[in-house]
Amino acid sequence: MSKSATPDKKQVALIAGPTASGKSDLAVDLALALENAGRPALVINADSAQVYADLQVLSARPSEDDMRGVPHRLFGAWDGAQPCSAADWAEAAKREIENAHLAEMVPILVGGTGLYIRTLLEGIAPIPAIDEAIRAEVRSLDAPALYQAVQAEDPAAAARLNAGDTQRLARALEVVRSTGRPLHGWQEKKVGGIGNAITLAPLVLLPDREWLYERCDRRFALMMENGAVEEVERLLARDLPEDLPVMRAIGVPQIASYLRGEPTRDEAIALGQQVTRNYAKRQYTWLRHQPPEEWTRLSPENVDLEKQFEILFSR
Template identity: 30%
Template sequence: MKKPLVMVGGPTACGKTAMSIELAKRINGEVISGDSMQIYRYMDIGTAKVTEEEKQGIPHYLVDELNPDEEYNVMIFQQKAKNYMNEIWAKGKVPIIVGGTGFYMNALLNDTDFTETENDTSFREECYKQAQSEGAEVLFERLKKIDPEYAQTIHANNVKRVARALEYHFLTGEKFSQHNAEQKEKESPYQAAVIILTMEREKLYQRINHRVDLMMEQGLLAEVKDLLEKGYSSDLVSMQGLGYKEFMPYFRGECSLDDAVEQLKKGTRHFAKRQLTWFRRQIDGLWVDLSKADFDLAMTDVMEYLKERKILEE
């Protein structure tokens, strides 16, 4: 019999944290972060990391487990998440994966096999070096020629994923888009329910702008400065994350603080748009529009869906 798994995905600032906490309370669940940034220590404000108060006593995993200079990728996420899922099931509880990194969540849901390429990292390292010396666009142009379909799904500046797709083609001769399509056809090994939160675009963008203003009030600038003073290079993958990279030009004296904040708002809005596009194309599940229904009504729909998916007893 398949074990239960609940996923809550969607764009940044759409209410995933609140939904996951309420779900965990109602279905006896524990939360595993499906976010590529909340795993890092010292990066709290910029990642909108769940606070102790917000957790309301619900255990959370894959939060604050690595330093910003430690490697984290989809394979590491998949391995760690599976270990925690087994621990949660052993307690008779339901694991709830929550996050906006759809690529990670999909890899877990479909149990994507990365073993054939996980040991040879030399090509990937060469890609990183090329991006650093010649710019991310050069790598992205290579990908567009090899796999235009996959290139449409990611941003040119996402060097990690561009390099991953180029590496996959180099090692296997196959397109990464083809690999993803094949993996998507696989039946999930879990009794899974996927909830994808969405929101009317204008309202979502307002929430994003307000969240960035709040982050600044909470001390985001000091957080970024502290990371740099701790010796974490601006070239690190973690420091290239939203909420951090936008302030590097400010600290180098290349732009004003207002410009950096505006860049963060703009970048986050674009990121949310790409997240929604990705979820629409890649994952099937219950879509919940929180701009059309209040939270209690949305929760009623979600609980009905969990019964349909046999996560809950009728």
Template identity: 35%
Template sequence: MKDTNKLIIITGPTGIGKTTLSIELAKILDTEIISADSMQIYKYMDIGTGKVTEEESQGIKHHLLDIVYPNEDYTVDDYKKDASSIVESINLNKNIPIIVGGTGLYIESLIYKLNFNIAKPNQHLRDYYNNLSLKHGPGYLHNILSKVDPISADRIHPNQEVRIIRALEVFDQTSKPFSSYNDYNREYHDNLSFKYIVLNRDREELYERINKRIDIMLSNGLVDEVKDLLDKGYSKDLTSMQGIGYKEIVSYIENELNYDEAVDLLKRNSRRYAKRQLTWFRREPSKIILDIERNDNLDAIINKCLKMIKGD
């Protein structure tokens, strides 16, 4: 009989404080961290993704950071295989890894029996839909999706063009809606034990933190990081370069927006993304909400989290 895989999940919206908390927990629990962030997989993309620095990590090993170049594909199925293997390896050493990040689909791939390998990427279809979007706008693709797969359309924001195109790509190749593969009879993986902790703060405080976080990214050189990526030959049309924090700065660099407009847009998009993340995480039936009060210091947050992990 296969041994039970064990893991701890620390998730929540962008800017809420996952990194600092997870490092302190990893030190206490003598374990390692596996990233669940679909932007931190990319090399050269450090500031805009909020990637942990060597100094910040305090010697805690982090997995699945800097594993592909910005122009390389990395699917959810790739993540599932890589992260599952690391979980098993850490478990063999009698430790429980901490999964940390805000990409809900990455986390779901580890706990649910989902089929992410339902249709291979089809560049012809992707080019077709990208051209439609350029001609008619991203809302046009969302309208198409709402007709063939209303469940996915309801869950995917009209601005999430990459996810919309993937859902259309699957439908075109299989004649079945993307939602039909992973949303019926959802079951957890066998022999799995986990704690799914969602960090939550007062909405106004969270937005303040997000705005401040972006100001720090800018002062740390976000604009130069984006310029460097473009100078390296990475196209603004790449999936990686469409991430929040990169597409807005590209618009500034290309004089489509002035600096203040780009920063305002970046902050607005980040706040909206945080709202969508919270909606996603709250639908998880096994979640435990960790409400962080404005006057909570780090020790208080750690103690709350440890009680949840231990089931107190």
């Protein structure tokens, strides 16, 4: 696009990065820079923990001060009692993106949940609703029996998945039993993605790993000092089912165990730091290898916003 061209009204920015990489601050910096250039912008959450109203502290959801006057969408938008699937989030994100374009604003997606981003851009397999009796039967299997059943009924899924990945194995088994068709067969044709209907300006943040892990450790310790324990106390008081995503979010099980008197506070902090680092590592690996090769990958300190997002600033 030339400097004199009219900006594409279907442009969408994306800043993706692992937890604690500074992506949210960078998204706000971009929004403010665009506003100064005469293009109002807003930030749309693409993080699977930050969607829950119950997880202000443990998800490191931006505060009003962090937002610096920039409109934010889909942060704390779901009550913890209501699971937010990738399909749920993608539908909500599509509405927010459309509304932003109608208002002549640039939507900036920010997050590190690869499944959310992929579902929005590529769509989702049109799998029919799973028979509840089949789902209950599958979910009652222990890990060895589950893996053995998947090996017999969907060998491709068994070969692709780790034997300990019970959530994805259960999904594969319930799909093939309920529909008579393996999961990969459904996934060959996805529907609902917006990737071909927008001009995407993506940036993947890949900071130095040691810096990232140290930041994860420091942040979790600060969370414990600044309301994370009280946040989990409120969740436990709601007596929500343990299998809800909000109850399995990073830090919640570790702090819940501490509140029940199992580990000490220091042990709970160490456990929370470990699972946070593990999560950041998984995100880092996904972001490094799974997005298209043409997506720019940079360390945060090397980002020049106007250069990286030149297409958004061009006129």
